Amino acid sequence: MANWLEPIAFGAALLCFVLGISSIIMSFMLPTPDAEVRIKQKVEYRFFGISGLIGFAVMLYAIL
Numbered sequence: 001m002a003n004w005l006e007p008i009a010f011g012a013a014l015l016c017f018v019l020g021i022s023s024i025i026m027s028f029m030l031p032t033p034d035a036e037v038r039i040k041q042k043v044e045y046r047f048f049g050i051s052g053l054i055g056f057a058v059m060l061y062a063i064l
Contacts, residue, residue: 010063013055013056016056016059019052020048020052021049023045024050024053027041027045027049
């Protein structure tokens with residue numbers, strides 16, 4: 001019970017990984033027919049996906 005940092009970092013890493021992967025997957029499954037809106041949404045989803053994976057890498061580095 002003395003080390004609370006590792007479980008919190010693991011939970012944050014898991015959350016970042018799941019949000020990153022789900023955002024990247026959602027960028028491929030956009031049903032919007034308008035091309036301009038679709039491109040903007042793909043960029044947003046991929047940005048959040050990559051940001052989530054970078055957060056995962058930082059949390060993994062903090063754990064190790």
